Amino acid sequence: MDSTVSDCGRExxxxxxxxxxxxxxxxKHDDYAGASFQPDSRxxxxxxxTGATGQLGRIVIEQLLTxxxxxxxxxxxxxxxxxxxxxxxxxxxRHADYSQPLTLDSAFAGADKVLLISSSEVGQRLxxxxxxxxxxxxxxxxxxxxxxxxxxxxxxxxLAREHRETEDYLRxxxxxxxxxxxxxxxxxxTAGIPDALSHGAVMGCADEGRISSASRLDYAEAAAVxxxxxxxxxxxxxxxxxxxxxxxAEFAAELSKQxxxxxxxxxxxxxxxxxxxxxxxxxxxVAQLLADSDAAAAKGALFDDSHQLSxxxxxxxxRLSATIAQTLQG
Numbered sequence: 479m480d481s482t483v484s485d486c487g488r489e490x491x492x493x494x495x496x497x498x499x500x501x502x503x504x505x506k507h508d509d510y511a512g513a514s515f516q517p518d519s520r521x522x523x524x525x526x527x528t529g530a531t532g533q534l535g536r537i538v539i540e541q542l543l544t545x546x547x548x549x550x551x552x553x554x555x556x557x558x559x560x561x562x563x564x565x566x567x568x569x570x571x572r573h574a575d576y577s578q579p580l581t582l583d584s585a586f587a588g589a590d591k592v593l594l595i596s597s598s599e600v601g602q603r604l605x606x607x608x609x610x611x612x613x614x615x616x617x618x619x620x621x622x623x624x625x626x627x628x629x630x631x632x633x634x635x636x637l638a639r640e641h642r643e644t645e646d647y648l649r650x651x652x653x654x655x656x657x658x659x660x661x662x663x664x665x666x667x668t669a670g671i672p673d674a675l676s677h678g679a680v681m682g683c684a685d686e687g688r689i690s691s692a693s694r695l696d697y698a699e700a701a702a703v704x705x706x707x708x709x710x711x712x713x714x715x716x717x718x719x720x721x722x723x724x725x726x727a728e729f730a731a732e733l734s735k736q737x738x739x740x741x742x743x744x745x746x747x748x749x750x751x752x753x754x755x756x757x758x759x760x761x762x763x764v765a766q767l768l769a770d771s772d773a774a775a776a777k778g779a780l781f782d783d784s785h786q787l788s789x790x791x792x793x794x795x796x797r798l799s800a801t802i803a804q805t806l807q808g
Contacts, residue, residue, distance in 0.1 A: 523590035523620075525705050526552040528574060528610065531560045534625070535595055537694055539564060541702035554585045576606035582613035589614075591621045591705050596641065600763065603640040608647055615653045621711060622653055623704060625697075628661040628719055628782055635779050636770040654712035658701055661719035661787075662771075662780045664691040664798060667729060668805040673758060680730040680743045683751040687775035689729075690782045692720035693796035700790045719782035720795040726772075729798065736802055748773045 525542060529535040530553035542551050548568035555561045561571040574585035576597050586592055592614050597606045607624075614622050627633060630641040648655045667689075674680045700718055704711055724732075730743035746754065748769050755765035774780070788795050 522546065522550055523706075524550055524552060524588055526554050526572075526586055526589045526592040526619075527595070528554045528576075528593060529595035530564065530571075531555045531557070532595065532598075534694055534698055537698035538593065538595075538701050539569065541695075541699045542705065543567070545702055545706045552585070552589060576609060577602070579609040579613060582610060583617055586613055586617045586619060589617070589619055591623065592619050593701055593705060594622055594624045596625050596644070600637065600640070600767070604643045604647070607640075607644040611644075611648055611651050611653060615651055620654060622648065622655045623701065623711070624648060624655060624657055625701070626657050626659045628659050628717060628780065630657075630659055633774070633779050634777055635774045637767060638779075656704060656711040656713070657715045658697070658704065659715065659717050660697050661717075661782060662689055662691040662775075663697070664693050664720070664796065664801040666768075666771075667691070667726075668801050671733060671802070671805050674730075674733065674741055675737060675739075678739075678741060680726060680733065680741055681746060681751060681754055682726045682743065682772045683746050683748045683769060683776065684726045684772040685745055685776040686725050686727070687772075687778060687780065688723040688725055689775055689780040690719035690721075690723040691780070691798070692718070692787055693801055696720070696787055696791060696795045700787055703790050716786050716790065717782050717784050718787040718790070719780075719784070720798075721785055721788050722795075722797060723781055723783070724798055732799055733802055736799070736806055 525546070527535055527538050527542070530539055535553075539551065539553060549570075552570045552572055553561050553564045554572050554574035556573070556575050558571050558573050561569075565571050572585040573581050575581050576599075592610070594607065594610050594614075597603045599606065611622065624644065626641045626645055627635060627638050630638050630645055633641075645657060648657075670680070697718060700716070704716075725743075726745075727743040730741050734741045751772060752765045752769035755768055756762060760768070771780070
């Protein structure tokens with residue numbers, strides 16, 4: 479869902495198998511049916527992935543490589559020296575820093591499509607995202623895909639505000655865009671498994687809120703599908719989430735089953751959960767973000783049952799049990 483959590487360490491191979499999608503979007507979203515998501519080999523596009531050395535960005539690159547030649551991919555990164563492995567695969571690596579707008583025009587030059595992976599700098603996202611949108615428009619990008627947050631227009635998540643503002647700016651820009659409103663990463667919760675095993679409990683403040691999370695791979699594959707689609711994506715909004723939902727008590731029960739020890743879920747008041755996270759060594763702003771997200775989950779902010787993600791990638795989303803097993807196996 480959100481790069482802030484993943485970049486703070488909070489957060490496995492499958493190819494897209496179906497080429498037809500039927501999705502009914504809700505409210506003001508576009509309705510469409512039978513859209514083809516085969517790669518458009520007749521009109522090859524140059525595709526830029528921003529944040530390409532991040533946790534989500536790298537998987538998007540991997541998924542793109544299963545669909546288009548490396549020569550059609552541009553990895554836009556803050557530190558090019560960290561992308562030598564991508565260069566070795568034939569991918570163009572270009573310097574791009576959200577906070578240095580002058581780097582963006584050259585990074586996007588010649589690109590048809592840009593994937594804007596949301597910035598990890600909470601509080602600075604809007605000006606950084608604006609800089610990306612402005613640069614993409616200046617160089618004539620034909621489509622900008624943005625990784626927003628689930629139900630951004632109505633979400634009570636504290637981190638949703640900057641996503642809403644970015645979406646509003648995109649709409650007003652005149653630049654063709656598609657919104658990938660990503661739900662929660664399952665890895666955001668499985669990252670806490672070592673602490674749960676150490677302390678003998680799963681802690682949170684999500685109460686009985688249901689969480690429709692999916693793996694990073696699922697979201698990355700969806701991005702690759704849309705970026706290589708021959709179908710016009712301009713103006714579309716995708717609410718992306720896992721097929722199955724769970725409460726944190728159910729998460730704890732599955733973890734207990736696989737770990738072979740009883741790990742109850744302890745539901746704390748939001749302030750106490752934040753304090754526990756800080757005591758565990760997390761920075762204050764990360765603890766605040768996670769506690770706020772759990773509290774929002776209690777109000778339904780991380781739930782969605784539209785199954786748009788699995789429809790896009792042509793397979794069921796990764797089950798919670800599989801991600802827990804992968805984490806326990808190291």
